[in-house]
Amino acid sequence: MTIPTPVKRIAFYALVLVILVQALFPFYYAILTSLENGQALFEVNYLPKAVTFDNYQHMLTDGVFGHQIFNSIFVATVVVIFSLSLGVTAAFALSRIRFRGRGLLLFTILSVSMFPQIAVLSGLFELIRNFGLFNSLWSLVFSYMIFTLPFTVWVLTTFMRDMPIEIEEAAIMDGASSFTIIRRIFLPLIWPAMVTTGLLAFIHAWNEFLFALTFLSTDSQRTVPVAIAMISGLSEFEVPWGNIMAASVIVTVPLIALVLVFQRKIVSGLTAGAVKG
Amino acid sequence: MAEPVEKSTLSHQRVVSAWVFLAPMLAVLAVVAVYPLVRTIYFGFTDASIDFPGQAQWIGFRNYLEYLDFGDGTGEFYGLLADPDWWRAVWNTLRFTFFSVLFETIFGMVIALVLNTQFPGRALVRAAVLIPWAIPTIVSAKMWAWMMHDQFGILNDILMKLHIIAEPVAWTANPDTALLAVLIVDIWKTTPFMALLILAGLQMVPKDMYEAAKLDGIHPVRVFRKVTLPLIMPAVLVAIVFRALDALRVFDIVYVLTPNNPNTATMSVFARENLFDFDQFAYGSAASTLLFLIIALLTIGFIRATRMNLGGER
Numbered sequence: 001m002t003i004p005t006p007v008k009r010i011a012f013y014a015l016v017l018v019i020l021v022q023a024l025f026p027f028y029y030a031i032l033t034s035l036e037n038g039q040a041l042f043e044v045n046y047l048p049k050a051v052t053f054d055n056y057q058h059m060l061t062d063g064v065f066g067h068q069i070f071n072s073i074f075v076a077t078v079v080v081i082f083s084l085s086l087g088v089t090a091a092f093a094l095s096r097i098r099f100r101g102r103g104l105l106l107f108t109i110l111s112v113s114m115f116p117q118i119a120v121l122s123g124l125f126e127l128i129r130n131f132g133l134f135n136s137l138w139s140l141v142f143s144y145m146i147f148t149l150p151f152t153v154w155v156l157t158t159f160m161r162d163m164p165i166e167i168e169e170a171a172i173m174d175g176a177s178s179f180t181i182i183r184r185i186f187l188p189l190i191w192p193a194m195v196t197t198g199l200l201a202f203i204h205a206w207n208e209f210l211f212a213l214t215f216l217s218t219d220s221q222r223t224v225p226v227a228i229a230m231i232s233g234l235s236e237f238e239v240p241w242g243n244i245m246a247a248s249v250i251v252t253v254p255l256i257a258l259v260l261v262f263q264r265k266i267v268s269g270l271t272a273g274a275v276k277g
Numbered sequence: 278m279a280e281p282v283e284k285s286t287l288s289h290q291r292v293v294s295a296w297v298f299l300a301p302m303l304a305v306l307a308v309v310a311v312y313p314l315v316r317t318i319y320f321g322f323t324d325a326s327i328d329f330p331g332q333a334q335w336i337g338f339r340n341y342l343e344y345l346d347f348g349d350g351t352g353e354f355y356g357l358l359a360d361p362d363w364w365r366a367v368w369n370t371l372r373f374t375f376f377s378v379l380f381e382t383i384f385g386m387v388i389a390l391v392l393n394t395q396f397p398g399r400a401l402v403r404a405a406v407l408i409p410w411a412i413p414t415i416v417s418a419k420m421w422a423w424m425m426h427d428q429f430g431i432l433n434d435i436l437m438k439l440h441i442i443a444e445p446v447a448w449t450a451n452p453d454t455a456l457l458a459v460l461i462v463d464i465w466k467t468t469p470f471m472a473l474l475i476l477a478g479l480q481m482v483p484k485d486m487y488e489a490a491k492l493d494g495i496h497p498v499r500v501f502r503k504v505t506l507p508l509i510m511p512a513v514l515v516a517i518v519f520r521a522l523d524a525l526r527v528f529d530i531v532y533v534l535t536p537n538n539p540n541t542a543t544m545s546v547f548a549r550e551n552l553f554d555f556d557q558f559a560y561g562s563a564a565s566t567l568l569f570l571i572i573a574l575l576t577i578g579f580i581r582a583t584r585m586n587l588g589g590e591r
Binding site: 019022033041042044086087094097112118120122124150213251255256263 | 291301315544553
C-alpha cells in the first residue's frame with residue numbers, strides 16, 4: 001500500500017463529516033431562522049443569536065395553520081386506513097393464490113404506481129367536480145388512492161410472498177375460509193409490515209402537493225405543503241421567512257421522529273417496494 | 278408446490294375468493310386511475326374548456342399539430358409539436374432527469390459504501406443521512422430557497438467566505454443557475470433514497486468474498502470493480518430506473534423554487550400551467566398525454582431490459 005493508514009483514516013472520517021454536515025445543515029439552518037426575528041433575520045448567522053419563539057406562536061395561534069395541520073392529519077390518516085384495508089386482502093390474493101392473469105395484474109398495479117400524476121389531473125378534476133368534491137378534503141382522500149393503493153398492494157404482496165406456506169396449509173386442512181386465514185393467521189403475522197406500509201403511505205399523503213394545489217381552493221381547506229408554499233407577506237419584497245421556517249419545522253419534526261424511530265422497518269419497506277421485482 | 282392432478286373444488290373456491298378479494302381494490306383503481314386517464318387522453322383531442330369540459334368538441338390532432346394555411350401560399354404550424362415552449366420543457370426535463378439521477382447515483386454509491394464500513398457511530402450517521410429524505414419536498418424547496426436568497430442567503434455567504442464566488446448570485450432567478458438550483462435541492466433530498474437502495478444491495482454481497490480477496494492481497498479498488506459492482510449492479514439499475522421515472526414527472530420542487538421560470542419549467546409544469554393558469558385545458562391535457570406516453574414507453578422498455586420478475590414466482 002502506498003497511502004499510510006492514518007492518512008486513510010483521517011480521509012475517511014473527513015468524508016463522514018462532509019456527509020453529516022450536508023445532511024443536517026439545511027434543517028439546522030431552518031430551525032435557526034425560525035428562532036430569529038426582525039433584524040436578526042436579515043444577517044447571516046451560523047449560531048443562534050437571540051432566541052425567540054414569536055414565529056411559532058404567530059403560526060400556531062393567529063390564522064388557519066393549526067386547522068391546516070388538522071386537514072393534513074385527517075387526509076393522511078383516512079388514506080392509510082382505506083389503502084391498508086383494501087390492500088391487505090388484495091395482497092393476500094396476489095401472493096398466496098395461484099390464478100390465471102396474476103402476473104398481468106401485478107404488472108398493471110406496478111404501472112399505475114408509475115403514472116405521472118399530471119396524466120390523470122384533468123380527468124380527475126372533471127370527476128371531482130361532478131361528484132361535488134371540489135375544495136373538500138375528500139377529493140384528496142379519493143385522488144391519493146392512485147398512488148397509495150398500488151404502493152400498499154405491491155409492498156404487502158412482496159412481504160406476504162415470503163411467508164411459509166405450512167401454516168396456511170394447516171388452516172386449509174382445518175377447513176378455514178380464506179377470509180378466516182387472513183384474519184386469524186396473516187394479520188397477526190404481517191402487522192409489522194402493515195405498520196411500515198401505512199407509515200410510508202402516510203408520509204406520501206402528508207407530502208403530496210399537486211393534487212392538493214389543484215383540488216382545494218380556500219385557505220382553511222388547504223393541507224400543509226400547499227399552505228407553506230403559499231405563505232406570503234404584504235408584498236413580494238416582504239416574504240416572512242421566519243414564519244415559513246417555523247411552519248416548516250412544525251410539519252417536519254414529527255416526520256423525522258417517525259422516520260428515525262421506524263428506521264429499519266422503513267428501509268425494508270422501501271427496498272421491498274422498489275427493488276424486489 | 279405440485280399441481281393437483283384434478284382441479285379440486287377447494288382450489289376453485291380459492292380462485293373465486295381471490296377475485297372477490299381483488300374486486301374492491303380494482304374497482305377503486307378503475308375509478309381513480311383508469312377513467313381519469315382515458316378522459317385526459319380524450320380531452321387532448323378536443324377543444325375542452327376548464328369550466329365545461331363535458332361539452333368538449335372533438336377536433337382530432339389539432340392540439341398536437343395543425344397546419345394553418347393563410348391562403349396566400351404561406352402558412353404556419355401550430356400545436357404542441359410546433360410549440361417551442363413545449364420543446365423547451367422537454368429539454369429541461371431531460372436535462373434535469375439526466376443530471377439528478379447521475380449525481381444521486383454517484384453520491385448514493387459513496388454514502389452507501391461509507392455506511393457499509395464498520396466504524397464507531399455508524400448507526401448515527403445512517404440516521405442522519407435519512408433526514409433529508411424525511412423532510413417534505415415543499416419544505417426542502419422553501420429551506421433551500423431561503424439559503425439561496427440573493428441578499429440574505431447563507432449559501433452566497435459561505436461561497437464568498439471560501440472565495441469561490443466574488444459577489445452574491447441570484448441562484449433561483451438567474452437563467453444560468455436556476456436549473457442548477459433545482460438540481461441541488463433534488464439531489465440533496467433524494468440521494469438518501471438511492472444510498473439506502475444501494476446499501477441494501479451491498480449487504481447482500483457475501484462477506485467471505487472480501488476476506489478471500491483480502492487474503493490474496495487484491496487492491497480494494499479492483500475488488501470493488503470486479504466483485505462488488507457486478508454483484509450490486511441489478512439493484513443499482515432498478516434504483517436508477519425508479520428514480521428516472523420519478524424525475525421525469527418532477528413538479529413540486531420546480532414549481533415552488535423557480536415559479537414562472539421558462540428555464541426550469543418541466544413537462545409537468547408546462548402541462549399544469551396550460552390546464553389551470555392559461556385557460557388552455559385541452560392543450561394541457563394533450564401535453565399530459567404526451568408525458569404519459571413518454572413515461573409509459575420508457576417504463577415498458579426498462580422493465581423489458583431489466584427482466585423484472587413480475588409473475589410472483591420466487
